[in-house]
Every structure is written in structure tokens, then in C-alpha cells.
Amino acid sequence: MDENDVLICNCNEIYRSEIVKAIKEKGLKTVEEVGEETTAGTTCGQCQDDIQDILDELNKP
Numbered sequence: 001m002d003e004n005d006v007l008i009c010n011c012n013e014i015y016r017s018e019i020v021k022a023i024k025e026k027g028l029k030t031v032e033e034v035g036e037e038t039t040a041g042t043t044c045g046q047c048q049d050d051i052q053d054i055l056d057e058l059n060k061p
Contacts, residue, residue: 008050011043019051023058031055 006016022028022037031051035042041051 008054009038009040009043009047012039014038014040016054019054020058023055029055029059
């Protein structure tokens, strides 16, 4: 694991790198799609804003 990696979803222990990889590989566009693919954001929902920030960053034109 990269020392700069950040735990995004505490409930399901999903790291930023896993979310980024899923978004890039699958072309994900929504927090719901990220949740379906990685389970991030599907338990308490507290990290959904962070997931949206990652989506915005990766999908900006």
C-alpha cells in the first residue's frame, strides 16, 4: 500500500487507491456506482462527499 493512500470509507476499509482504480477501470460516474463496485459509502454514508470529490477530480473535462 502506498504511504500516501488515504482511508476513505472507514466502515468497509476502502482506500482512495481502490476507489480511483475502480473509477478508471470501469468508467464510474456516480457515488452509487462506486458503492456498487467497491462497497465504499454503502454502510453509514459519511464518506460519500469524499467519494464525490474523487469522482469530480478524475472526471473533470
